[in-house]
Amino acid sequence: MHLNRSKAPEFIIPEDFVLPAPQARKLSGSRTLFFIPTPNLDAVKLEVIGKSQRLILSLEKSLVSSFTLQLLTEGTHTHSESQLSEFFDFHATEVHPLLTYSHEGMSLVTTRKHLFEVLPVFSSLFDQAVFPEESLEKRKSQRKLSLRLEKEKSASRASHLFRKALFGENHPYGLEITEEHVDNVQRNDLIDYYRNNLLTDTEFFLCGNLDSDELFRIESILNKIPYRTQGTPGILPPVTMNPKIHEERQQALQSSIRIGNWSIPKSHPDFQALAVFNTILGGYFGSRLIKNIREDKGHTYGISSSLAEIGDINYWVVGADVQKAYTGEVLTEIYNEIRRLSQEAVPEEELEVVRNYLIGQMLGRFSSSFDLIDRFRSVHHSGLDFHFYMEKLAFLRKFTAQDILEIGKKYFSNLPFVEVVVG
Numbered sequence: 001m002h003l004n005r006s007k008a009p010e011f012i013i014p015e016d017f018v019l020p021a022p023q024a025r026k027l028s029g030s031r032t033l034f035f036i037p038t039p040n041l042d043a044v045k046l047e048v049i050g051k052s053q054r055l056i057l058s059l060e061k062s063l064v065s066s067f068t069l070q071l072l073t074e075g076t077h078t079h080s081e082s083q084l085s086e087f088f089d090f091h092a093t094e095v096h097p098l099l100t101y102s103h104e105g106m107s108l109v110t111t112r113k114h115l116f117e118v119l120p121v122f123s124s125l126f127d128q129a130v131f132p133e134e135s136l137e138k139r140k141s142q143r144k145l146s147l148r149l150e151k152e153k154s155a156s157r158a159s160h161l162f163r164k165a166l167f168g169e170n171h172p173y174g175l176e177i178t179e180e181h182v183d184n185v186q187r188n189d190l191i192d193y194y195r196n197n198l199l200t201d202t203e204f205f206l207c208g209n210l211d212s213d214e215l216f217r218i219e220s221i222l223n224k225i226p227y228r229t230q231g232t233p234g235i236l237p238p239v240t241m242n243p244k245i246h247e248e249r250q251q252a253l254q255s256s257i258r259i260g261n262w263s264i265p266k267s268h269p270d271f272q273a274l275a276v277f278n279t280i281l282g283g284y285f286g287s288r289l290i291k292n293i294r295e296d297k298g299h300t301y302g303i304s305s306s307l308a309e310i311g312d313i314n315y316w317v318v319g320a321d322v323q324k325a326y327t328g329e330v331l332t333e334i335y336n337e338i339r340r341l342s343q344e345a346v347p348e349e350e351l352e353v354v355r356n357y358l359i360g361q362m363l364g365r366f367s368s369s370f371d372l373i374d375r376f377r378s379v380h381h382s383g384l385d386f387h388f389y390m391e392k393l394a395f396l397r398k399f400t401a402q403d404i405l406e407i408g409k410k411y412f413s414n415l416p417f418v419e420v421v422v423g
Helices: 064-073 081-090 115-124 133-152 154-167 179-183 187-196 212-222 271-283 288-296 324-343 348-364 369-380 387-398 401-411
Strands: 023-026 032-037 043-051 094-099 103-111 200-208 244-247 254-262 300-310 313-323 418-422
Touching: 032 212, 032 369, 043 115, 043 369, 064 081, 064 094, 064 103, 064 133, 064 187, 081 115, 103 115, 115 212, 133 154, 133 179, 133 187, 154 244, 154 254, 154 313, 154 418, 200 369, 254 324, 271 288, 271 300, 271 313, 271 324, 271 348, 271 387, 271 401, 288 300, 288 313, 288 324, 313 324, 324 401, 324 418, 348 387, 348 401, 369 387
Parallel strands: 032 200, 244 418
Antiparallel strands: 023 032, 043 103, 043 200, 094 103, 254 313, 254 418, 300 313
């Protein structure tokens, strides 16, 4: 058959999209192992994740949980840091911490061949870690250097100040981490957090080409990992918003801009339409903001808008690094694009481009076996399951310009928003 390469292949929207739910296997302590089989793939991925307990910490001790996770691989009662590193490297294994404001844990990626040599050593990190003083001091020194470097970057500074403006400086999510916070972390803090708070309400996420006997052996090892149930959860203080922050940097050639406000969770009925609105505004390389501020005016290399979550709180934010001389003009144009998208119907041709892009993007996120467990975990922590993606595809197939207008009027009509400029 002759192939006409001058014509793009037809884009076909799939009629069906079925994702088999992971197996939910009960372990000791009412914990659950979520397992997705991956036939013909002999790599294994395991994540051990509990609810973050950082809210029970004082603001001065905010870094205790992150340092605790980082030092789990710095030595146990039976292996030194160098021995652990050599052991995992020899067995083609990666181990790294997982840390968000709402969850914390460790990830293991290894081979099926080496799994039962590696898994006992990996599980020992959760009850035999020793937190060497010299390792802690090294990590603290590295963190201080990182803080100094990040403070010099206007983009990093703007992102921090945006959270500070949104939540307030005395809120855990708006707190500015300083070298003093690093100095406040002591070895006894890590030991206490490790023994009493790490891996609270643990869940396990596993994928691999594993048979029933192997699953039984895995469960036996995981059952030995200490578990804790959450007591009285930490309570977030009220937010104290500061709608506008402008930090002047006389020598800067660029300004870093952040504009945003509160948003809604994935479980909200409006979320899918809001995600489309965000994409049209600044969520992909053909967005309104890219075309206006990058392509038409040349004031920035990149500008984007995104929906974000921190803990159980959701917000949206526009971010850009722009030529400093055009900061005011760019701010005006961002607000103009938000207003236009909230008041003027999106042309049908643009709708179809975005529709095809979002469907392709979503399906592309399930291209590998590991993607399945990652996508499941991301919605599971929001109280959802794989039906979220099926509902998303159904919405993407049928949304209209009117749906986008209604979202704009509902969520983007109350100007001004939180605005931060560094530069």
